[in-house]
Amino acid sequence: MSNGRPVTAFFVVVWCTVPAVVLLMLSFSAGWRFPLVLPASFTAGHWEDFFTGNSSDLQASCLVSLFIAAFVGGLATILGFGCSRWIASHRRKNLLLFIAYFPFVLSPVIFAVCLKYFFLRAGLAGNLAGVIFAQLIIAFPYSTIFLVSFWNNTIRNYVAVASTLGSGPAYINRHILLPAAKSFLLTCFFQCFMISWFEYGLTSVIGYGKVQTLTIKVFQFIGEANIYYAALSSCLLILPPVLLLWFNKKFVLQAAR
Amino acid sequence: MKKWTDDIVPRLLLLCFAVLPLVLGLGYALLYSFGIVGTLSTGVTTLYWAAAFRSGGLISSFVYSIYLSIVSICLCSFGGLWLACHMRDRLRQGILSYFIYLPMAFPAVVTAFFFLQFLSNAGFLSRVLYLLGWVHTAAAFPGLVNDRHDIGIIMAQFFSTLPVFVLLFLSVIENENLRGLTQIAQTLGAGSRQTWWRLTLPLLMKKSAPTLVLYFIFKLGSYEVPLLLGRSSPETISVLTVRKMQRFNLLDIPQGYAIAVLYAMVVMLLLIVSLKPSKQEAYV
Amino acid sequence: MAKISTIFFSWWKTVGLVVPAFIFLSCSNQQVTDSNTAGMSWPAVLAAAKGKTVVMNMHMGDKKANSYMHDYVVPALKKQFDITLTIAPGQGKEIINNIMSEKESGNRKGQIDLCWINGETFYQLRQLNGLYGPFTNQLPNARLINFSDPLIRYDFQEEVNGFEAPWGKAYFFGVTDTARVRKIPITMQDFSVYWKEHPGRFTIPQDFMGLTLLKSWLIELAGGISNLDGPFNEERYQKSSAQLWKFVNDNKQYFWKNGETFPASGTTVSQLFGNGELDFTFAFGNADADKKVAEGIYPPSAHLFILAAGCTSNTNYLGIPFNASVKPASMVVCNFLLSPEAQVKKCDVASWGSDMVLDYSRLDPRWKAAYDAIPPLRYGLPQAEIRQKSIKETKPEYMIRIADDFRKNVIEKR
Numbered sequence: 001m002s003n004g005r006p007v008t009a010f011f012v013v014v015w016c017t018v019p020a021v022v023l024l025m026l027s028f029s030a031g032w033r034f035p036l037v038l039p040a041s042f043t044a045g046h047w048e049d050f051f052t053g054n055s056s057d058l059q060a061s062c063l064v065s066l067f068i069a070a071f072v073g074g075l076a077t078i079l080g081f082g083c084s085r086w087i088a089s090h091r092r093k094n095l096l097l098f099i100a101y102f103p104f105v106l107s108p109v110i111f112a113v114c115l116k117y118f119f120l121r122a123g124l125a126g127n128l129a130g131v132i133f134a135q136l137i138i139a140f141p142y143s144t145i146f147l148v149s150f151w152n153n154t155i156r157n158y159v160a161v162a163s164t165l166g167s168g169p170a171y172i173n174r175h176i177l178l179p180a181a182k183s184f185l186l187t188c189f190f191q192c193f194m195i196s197w198f199e200y201g202l203t204s205v206i207g208y209g210k211v212q213t214l215t216i217k218v219f220q221f222i223g224e225a226n227i228y229y230a231a232l233s234s235c236l237l238i239l240p241p242v243l244l245l246w247f248n249k250k251f252v253l254q255a256a257r
Numbered sequence: 258m259k260k261w262t263d264d265i266v267p268r269l270l271l272l273c274f275a276v277l278p279l280v281l282g283l284g285y286a287l288l289y290s291f292g293i294v295g296t297l298s299t300g301v302t303t304l305y306w307a308a309a310f311r312s313g314g315l316i317s318s319f320v321y322s323i324y325l326s327i328v329s330i331c332l333c334s335f336g337g338l339w340l341a342c343h344m345r346d347r348l349r350q351g352i353l354s355y356f357i358y359l360p361m362a363f364p365a366v367v368t369a370f371f372f373l374q375f376l377s378n379a380g381f382l383s384r385v386l387y388l389l390g391w392v393h394t395a396a397a398f399p400g401l402v403n404d405r406h407d408i409g410i411i412m413a414q415f416f417s418t419l420p421v422f423v424l425l426f427l428s429v430i431e432n433e434n435l436r437g438l439t440q441i442a443q444t445l446g447a448g449s450r451q452t453w454w455r456l457t458l459p460l461l462m463k464k465s466a467p468t469l470v471l472y473f474i475f476k477l478g479s480y481e482v483p484l485l486l487g488r489s490s491p492e493t494i495s496v497l498t499v500r501k502m503q504r505f506n507l508l509d510i511p512q513g514y515a516i517a518v519l520y521a522m523v524v525m526l527l528l529i530v531s532l533k534p535s536k537q538e539a540y541v
Numbered sequence: 542m543a544k545i546s547t548i549f550f551s552w553w554k555t556v557g558l559v560v561p562a563f564i565f566l567s568c569s570n571q572q573v574t575d576s577n578t579a580g581m582s583w584p585a586v587l588a589a590a591k592g593k594t595v596v597m598n599m600h601m602g603d604k605k606a607n608s609y610m611h612d613y614v615v616p617a618l619k620k621q622f623d624i625t626l627t628i629a630p631g632q633g634k635e636i637i638n639n640i641m642s643e644k645e646s647g648n649r650k651g652q653i654d655l656c657w658i659n660g661e662t663f664y665q666l667r668q669l670n671g672l673y674g675p676f677t678n679q680l681p682n683a684r685l686i687n688f689s690d691p692l693i694r695y696d697f698q699e700e701v702n703g704f705e706a707p708w709g710k711a712y713f714f715g716v717t718d719t720a721r722v723r724k725i726p727i728t729m730q731d732f733s734v735y736w737k738e739h740p741g742r743f744t745i746p747q748d749f750m751g752l753t754l755l756k757s758w759l760i761e762l763a764g765g766i767s768n769l770d771g772p773f774n775e776e777r778y779q780k781s782s783a784q785l786w787k788f789v790n791d792n793k794q795y796f797w798k799n800g801e802t803f804p805a806s807g808t809t810v811s812q813l814f815g816n817g818e819l820d821f822t823f824a825f826g827n828a829d830a831d832k833k834v835a836e837g838i839y840p841p842s843a844h845l846f847i848l849a850a851g852c853t854s855n856t857n858y859l860g861i862p863f864n865a866s867v868k869p870a871s872m873v874v875c876n877f878l879l880s881p882e883a884q885v886k887k888c889d890v891a892s893w894g895s896d897m898v899l900d901y902s903r904l905d906p907r908w909k910a911a912y913d914a915i916p917p918l919r920y921g922l923p924q925a926e927i928r929q930k931s932i933k934e935t936k937p938e939y940m941i942r943i944a945d946d947f948r949k950n951v952i953e954k955r
Contacts, residue, residue, distance in 0.1 A: 009344060009353050016359045019371040019416070022381055026374065031837055034379040034395050034816045035387040057611075075560065079270055082553040086267035096271065098532055103275050105471065106524060107478025107495045110517050113502050114282035120646035123567050126596075133564060140274040174546040185549070198364035201480050201495075208639065208652045209629035210596055218366050220630050222485070224604045225812045225838075227374065234367040241362030245355065266557040273561040296645055296669070314953065379816035395818045396741050403802045488802035489747060490953045503634040505661055505941040507641070 020238060026231035046232050058217060058229070062236055065197060065213040068128065072135045073193035077185055080143025080192075087144065088151030097148065100141040108138060109201030119206050126208035134206040135199055139192040146191065150184045190244055197240065283521050290515035297507060305511035314490075314497060315516055319523070321491040325407060325483070326476035329414035330469060336415065337422025338461065341430060348427060358420045365417065369485040372413045376401035402486045409486035414476060421472065429464045470531030474524055494520050578868050583681055586869040591623050593870035598631035598639075598656040602748075602808040605832055609893040613886060618877060624870050629653070633662045633749065640671040640862050651864030654871045659857040660697040660749075661944075663705055664937035666860065673861040675703025676872055682879040687900040693856050697934040698771075705858035706875045709887065710896040711825040712927055713753050713853035716811075720842035722820050728849040729758055729788060735820075736795035742820040744797035745789075747947075750807030750823045753853055755943050756935065759785050760850040766932040773938035782943070786950040793951065803952060815839050827927065828894030830920035835890065845922055851932035856898065881908035889915050 026032065027047065031040030053059045087096045103111065112134065116125065124130030158180070162172050200215040209216065214237050221230035288294045290309075292302040309315045340348065340357070347353045363371070375381045383398035392398045402409035430436075435457060442452045480495035487493065492500065494516065501513030578586055595618075601607050610628055618624045631639065636656050643651055658666065666672045677683050686707060688694055693707045701707075717725055726732045736743055745751040763769050763781040793800025797819060804810050807823060814822035815838040824830070824845065833839040859878065861871045877883055881904055887893045901912065 009347055012340070012344075013353060013356045015416075016356045016420075019363065019368070019375070020359060022375060023367070023371055033837065035384050037381070037384045037388055075556070078548060078553045079274075079557050079560070081549050082557065083267045083270050086264070094532075098528065099271065099279075100275055101528055101532065102525065103279055105474045105478075105528065106521065107480060109480045109495050110478065110498050110520060111278075111282060113499065113513070114286045114517055115278055116642055117285055117646050118278075118281050120643055120648045120652075122564065123648075123650065124564070125648075126652040129563075129567065136560075137274050137278050140270065144271075170550075173550040178546045178549065181549075200364070200366055209598075209631055210627060210652065212629075215364055215366050218370060219481075220601060222370055222373075223630065223806070223808065224601050224607055225808045226604055230370055231374075234370055237364055237367055238362045242359070245358055245362055262554045262558070266554040269561055270557050273564065294645075296641055312949075378818050379813075395816050400798055403798065403804075405798075405801055489805075490802075490948075503638045504945075505634055505637070505665060506945050507637075507665070510638075510641075 020242070023231045023234045023238075026227060027235050029228055029231075032227070046228050050232060050236075057212065058214075058233060058236070061212050061214050061217045061233070064128070064211065065215075068132055068135065068211075068213060069193045069196040071132055072139050072196040073189045073191075075132075076136060076139035076143040076192040077147075077189045079140055080147050080188065081181070081185060083140075083144045084147035085151055088148050093148075097145060100144050102141075103137050104141045104145065107201065108199065109205060111137075112202045112205035116205055125206055126210045128211055131203050131207045131211045131213075134202040135196045138199070138202070139195050142195060143188050143192050146188050147181075147184060150181055155180060194241060194244075197237070283518060286514040286517045286521075290511050290518055292511060295511065297511065305508075306515050308508075309512040309515045312512070314492070315512075315519075317491040318494055318497045318516075319519075322477050322493040325410060325414070325493065326473050328407075328411055329418065329476050330473050332411065332415050333418045333422045333472075334469065336419050337426050338458075340419075340423050341426035342457075345427065345430070348423060357423055360416050361420050363417060365479065365481040366485075368413050368417050369482045372409050372416070373402055373485055376409050376412070403488055405488070407487065410483050413482045413486055414479070417482075418472060418476070425465050425468055426461060429461055433460060433464060435460065467531045470527055474527050474531075477524070477527075478520070578676065578679065578872060581679070581869070583679065586679065586872055587622065589869035590867070590873040593867040594625040594627060595654045595867060595870045595874050596627045596629055596652065597874070598629055598636050598653050600632035600657060601628070601630040602806055603893075604836070605893050606895070609887060613892065614878065614883065617883075618874060622870075622873050622877070624873060626874060631656070633658070636662060637665045637669070637671070640666060640864075641669055643862075643864055644669060644671065649864050650866045651862045653862050654865040654867050655874055656860050656862065657708065657857060658705065658860045659855060660934060661937040661940045663696050663701075663858065663860065664699055665941075666862075667699070667704065671863050672704045673863050673865060673868060674705070676861060676868075676875075677701075677703045677706045680706060680872060680876045680879060682876050682881075682899075685879070685881065685899045685903045687903070690900075691933070692854060693898065695933075696856060696858060697937045697940070699937065701858070705860040706879060707856045707898045708859050708878060709857050709898050711855055711857060712827055712896070712931070713757065713848075714824045714827070714829065714845040714922070715848055716814065716822045716824050716830060716839070717820055717844055717846065718814070718840055718842050719844045720840065721817075725844070725846050727846065729761055733788070733792050736792055739820060740795040741797055741799075742818075743795070744800075744803055744810060744813070744819060745947075746804050746807040746810045746823070747952075748806045749940075750810070750825070751803070752940055752943050752947070753825075754823055754848075755785065755789075755947060756939060757848045757850040757853060758788070759939070759943065760932070760935070761848070762788075766851065766935070769935045769939065770933075771936070773936045773942075778939065778942060782946060786946065789947075789951050790954060800951075811838065826895055827921040828890050828896075828918055831890045831918050832894045834920065843920060845920060847922070847926070847930050852927055852930045853934060854927075854931045855934045881905070881911075885911045885915070888912065890918065 028042050028044060029039030030043045030045070033040065050058050087093055090096055115134070119125040119130050119134065124133055155177070158176050159172055162176055198215065200219070203211060203213050204216055207216070214233050218230055218233045218237065221233060285294065290305055292298050292300060292305060344353065348357060373380070377383070378398045378400055379395040383392060383395060386392045386398065438456060439452055442456050443449070447455070478495055479493065483493040484496050487496065498513050498516045498520070501509045501516060504510070581589070599610070615626045618626050631653070636653070636658060639653060683706070686693060692710065694701060696705065726735045745754060759781050760766050760769055762784045763777060769777060797813070804813070810819065811822045811833065813819045815833070827845070830839055830843045830845050834841055834843055859875050861868060865871050879899070881899060884897045884899050885908055887895050888897050897912070901909065904912065
């Protein structure tokens, strides 16, 4: 009963894969005019443009996106780990978590228009530092919330046992907490990486269109009706998450909204 | 041994990345909407709030956003529940266990772009139907994006959120040892229908309620998908707010801030409702 | 392992202190470069511009225009003047909103150094004191421009006064497909007949393209441009616009998607026209059909036509925000964009296909020859016809009101 029919499974697979296949096809297409289902001709030209750096700075956008995402992911994980430990043992844990949830659930674009004034004042609009800071406002609370669940009773008991047996804090950190937290931290990093990689609202408002991440580029290509480049940049955007999914499902599963 | 930084740093971080942005952002929006700050400021006035409510765009936008979110969440719940209960083993291993999560690799803007290319009158689906001889012109295809029934938005939301819900229900089933409980219930003589309605469903719903509300809030604020796939009126809250901020008529800007404040209050209420009573964290 | 452990258990507090400190420092440490150029000689401007980065906001709805900027202007500026030009999408309302936010936050180091504007955007920016100037008289290439030409001197009937430099001329046309549309509608009456016979084949974009169409109809209803000429006249606007909204609302059931939604941009409408979903689209520029047929977007049977109200003609300009941080470099970019080289290239359909703003008679023989060598348009209308039917823009208030009222009276009305 819990296995379903193969036919149903087949349809689920089709539903989930068609978008990726169509986008990939479009990125290799030229002359996709109505009513052609397949394009008039297939071409590797758009991808060649990308790899030879000929395509409206897509390469640069790719690097900018990767850099921001890696930076935000790393910073959010490092800061969130320490902060979550503090919150987990705080007597007003629930209130603190509630506060952390709020920036994380607000619509990024609405949040951004409200914050734009302060980013301008601080000289943090339209530059990389500003975008990273803005994305941390979402990613840091997320990582804190996520990592709070690591500091459960089992972990606390391990620490208590170890210190009763005479282990110093450094030893506990290195030989008990870190090995136990490793997979949590890695997951948290990749999730924050993805939050940043997927971000559009905050980046477009705070980045002023000057910090051109891949999501910004997709919008730009849609705006100029350049569907082939839009499809290509879409493929670039879904590639890292797909790889992560293949590599370890856990890294991706909790990041998507 | 406690260092002075032990308490200071986490507090500073929470202040810097969570509390301060919130207080400043919403505070500024509030002041702006009452005409206290900003280029157009002429002293305290409730004019902009009144105008925002009067123009009609505000109420219909909230109703519309709530409607869209409820429909998306319901569809995803049904779909997720059905898949989690009927295909549990397939979802745990084999190719389905990979492909079902593929939509999670799609940022909202890519999902929106795909559905635009897929469902529009001259889109992929329409072309396939043309090939099959079912439609003869692009105009004959029933418009599924920017459409009256919001099919484009709902399908895009369903596509991107279904895997999250499958995952949610799978993990609830696992954590709550549903299989064991079901067996006990059936040993005690409960029929399968009775077990489902009296045990499985209520338990699943109760455990996943906070997450459902959380995703409701996410959907409420979604921007890229309704921007590309929605109609010009009504608009969702995010789309309306941004549009109000960017008008030639500068008097619309304070209205935009008023809408932002209202939205933040709704979100806060929902968050209190979802997080407080259960005293437990949602499955984020 | 030991390293990682240090990061997570010892360093995180340092990082946690450094990051907020960095933000705090960046707040208090905003260096402002005063880059006023008044009275500077051109060589001094060139010297001050060297090595700078200029950020330009432009409407990016035209693939060709984008590649003209990206593939030709950007490398040329780098090579000739050592200026890095970054293009960021942004037009009209977005530019106004950005400059206004910067004014409100007291930001003296502006984010944008150059923007592509005209009409209502120029008007609003001037109202906000958001533009730097006058600067055009300092540009060497300004001598090639005939500033006494009313089409250049006045932007939507507002005197430019050196606060924006003309960049291109544009004419408003309807575009249709003669293979599908036998008798091309010109008047509003013709259109309403056509719509009833061919429902679902027409729509109005919400951007400047659609607003210009609505304005053309407003002029037609008012009985010609002469009745809407001069300062904004509330009474006349009320009278004609009431008729306009009634006309649109009475007919919108015959529009694309029953008039329940209107596409956000003219670019989308052109795409829908190309796909065969619509029978009409609109264009600013005589080269539009040549360009889009070559790109394969329009069918070869595409055709330009002029609406009954006349051929709305305007000029688009380059403005420098009041707080642009590298004003000399912005001016060098402006001057380059006004050079015969850049302007003649811009005219060529192969690169952009936009009308030149320079005065032909003032060009060197060399550039006259280059201009004459540009292949003639296949789809463009004869210059004489355009000149004869050309009408000027109304005051910007009309555009602003139409934008507001179109939403209020048509889009939001069920």
